[in-house]
Amino acid sequence: MESYWRKQTNSLPPDGNSEAAAPGAEKGNDVPYDVIVVGAGMAGLLTAYYLKESGRRVLVLEAKTVASGQTERTTAKITSQHGIKYSTLIQKAGKKRALLYAKANEEAILSYEKLVKKEQIDCQFARVPAFLYTRKEGTVLREEAKAAASLGIDATFTTETELPFPVEGAVRFGGQAQFSPLEFLRHIAAGFEIREHTMVRAVHGSQVLTDAGVFLAENVVAATHYPFRNVPGFYFLRQHQERSYVLALSGCDDIRGMYYGVDEDGISLRQAGDVLLFGGGGHRTGEAKQCGAYEALLEKAKYYYPDCREVARWSAQDCMPHDGIPLIGRYSVFTPHLYVATGFQKWGMTSAMVAALLLRDELCGVENPYRKLFSPQRLCVRAGIRDFLTDVGMSVKGLVRGLFCRPRCPHMGCELEWNPQERSWDCPCHGSRFDEDGKLLDNPAKRDIENW
Ligand SMILES: Cc1cc2nc3c(=O)[nH]c(=O)nc-3n(C[C@H](O)[C@H](O)[C@H](O)COP(=O)(O)OP(=O)(O)OC[C@H]3O[C@@H](n4cnc5c(N)ncnc54)[C@H](O)[C@@H]3O)c2cc1C
Known part of the structure; x- marks a missing residue:
């Protein structure tokens, strides 16, 4: 289903550069690039932008x-407000690391603002406040406001919001932002060489193997959302994937702030031009056992905005x-020229900017204050032991069932679950997805399901 942004923004580069627009080239390029970035999402394109700005051939x-x-x-909220983050981080990772996390993400907002101004990008970038809210008991959010404020964030506790229902408490972060992501990327992506329809199959040293040939690079950045290489790195043991649903609605009262409900049935709201983005219904990928996620959201929306009309879903x-911290930096100790940016926990706008600036510095030999915090080589098992054990358990179960049941995921062989909501086969272990004919939708798998 097409997102609101895609409906609004028809074509994105590459469209003028014939070199870049040559999908399916039979031969690779034998002049090594300084850096090959794999993946043209927010993380990959921002990384490529800053590397090119630093004089690298990308x-x-x-x-x-x-x-x-x-x-x-x-939903393109650009915010350092990542759920109930700072009280948890202070408790699990310590105040020093929580402070670095806050600073990195606040700086990311500023970096977007500077970039939009410098490049004069017309993408509805606007500074707006962000709110976490609860309809239950406010104590946790009171603590969160206190924790965030202690780290220098403009955070306050309030019970006043623009929401069409009362809340028990909310944390307001001032100076956050929102924009139209594809309008932004339309401009950013116009500046460098991009080859679409070129799946990277493997990276061996300086060789990047694709169906269109072998490309050479001094360094490679995997900005593929989920890393494409299992060993070394072992990212399949370090994170899982979660889905959620969004409606774009016309006919609602305008709101200025961005909202995120922390209760189990909480909804996320932000204004985008004339429409309201209304999201929720999150769950682990592979655990959508029945239809009705969009209908449940729409029913809720109609309750609060009886005249609303669905524009997109x-x-x-x-x-x-x-451990609740993205993994950005060297892919593994055994791959000195391969880098990664992943684990954005549904906060990939600021995380992508943090990644782009950090990887630029790393690849240009400049010290970055956030390198250790986000390093994929950090030990994160203790901070997230419960999630780690759950994910290992899910993988073992999926792999064992995959020995006996079909269809199996081509990524590691786990059994796939049917998702009646989206008519797809989803992997509960690592989050790969396939359409009903077995065609690949989402990674980490790199190919369609065969022989099933
Ligand atoms: C419902 C929802 C709402 C969200 N809202 C927000 C929000 O309001 N604010 C926020 O900060 N974050 C939000 N996020 C998170 C954010 O959207 C993501 O974290 C971010 O878009 C990820 O960007 P990316 O560049 O890492 O990945 P992607 O955009 O997925 O880009 C990765 C690219 O790599 C390509 N690729 C993959 N494998 C290969 C390969 N082997 N070879 C070549 N190319 C490959 C893919 O085709 C893809 O284009 C939300 C997430 C969800 C689920």
Whole structure:
């Protein structure tokens, strides 16, 4: 289903550069690039932009088309407010790391603002406040407001919101932002070489193997949402994927702020031009056992906005790392020229900017204050031991069932679950998805289901 952004933004580059627009080239390029970025989503394109700005020769390889991954299905809130984050981080990772996380994400908002101004991008970028809210008991949010404020964020506790229902409490972050992501990327992607329809199959040293030939690069960045290589790196043991659903609605009262409900049935809201984006119904990928997610959202929306009309509906998924911190940096200690950006936990706008700036610095030999915090080499098992054990359990169950049941996921062989809502086969272990004919929809799998 087409997202509101895709309906609004028909064509994205590459469209003028014949070199970039040559899908299915039979031969690769034998002049090494300084950096090949794999994946043309928000993370890949921002990384390529800043590397090119620093004088590097960059190529982006994209399996489908520009921004056709999760980025076109985002709700595009640019915020350091990532759910109940700061009280949890202070408790689990310590105040020093929580402070770095807050600073990195606040700086990311500013970096978007500077970039939009510098490039004069018409993408409805606007500074707006962000709110977390609860309809239950406000104590947790009071704590969150206190924790975030102690880290220098403009955070306050309030019970006043623009929502069409009363709340027990809310945390307001000032100075956050929103934009139209594809309008933004239309401009950003016009500046460098991109090859669409070029799936990267493997990376061996400086060789990037694709169906269109072998490309050479000094360094490679995997900005593929879910990393494409299992070993080394073991990202399949370090995160799982979760989906949620979004409606774009006309005929609602306008709101100025961006809202995120922390209760189990909480909804996410933001204004985008004339429509209201109304999201919710999150669950682990592979656990959609029945239809009705969109209908439940629409019913809720109609309750609060009786005159609303659906303009678009879509869903998306994101990677959830166990310790709640994205994995950005060197892919593994055994792959010195391969880098990664993943684990954005449904907050990939600021995380993609953090990744782009960090990877630019790393690849240009500049010290970055956030390198250690986001390093994929950090030990994160202790902070997220419960999620780690759950994910290992799910993988073992999926693999064992995959020995006896069909269809199996081509990624690692786990049994796939039928998703009646979206008529797809979804992997509960690692989140790959396929349409009803077995055609690949979402990674980490890199090919369609065969022989089933
Ligand atoms: C419902 C929902 C709402 C969200 N709303 C927000 C929000 O309001 N604010 C926010 O900050 N975040 C939000 N997010 C998260 C955000 O949308 C994502 O984190 C972000 O878009 C991920 O960007 P990406 O570049 O990492 O991945 P993607 O956009 O998925 O890009 C990865 C690209 O890599 C390509 N690729 C994959 N494998 C290969 C390969 N082997 N070879 C070549 N190319 C390959 C894919 O085709 C894809 O184009 C939301 C997420 C969900 C699920």
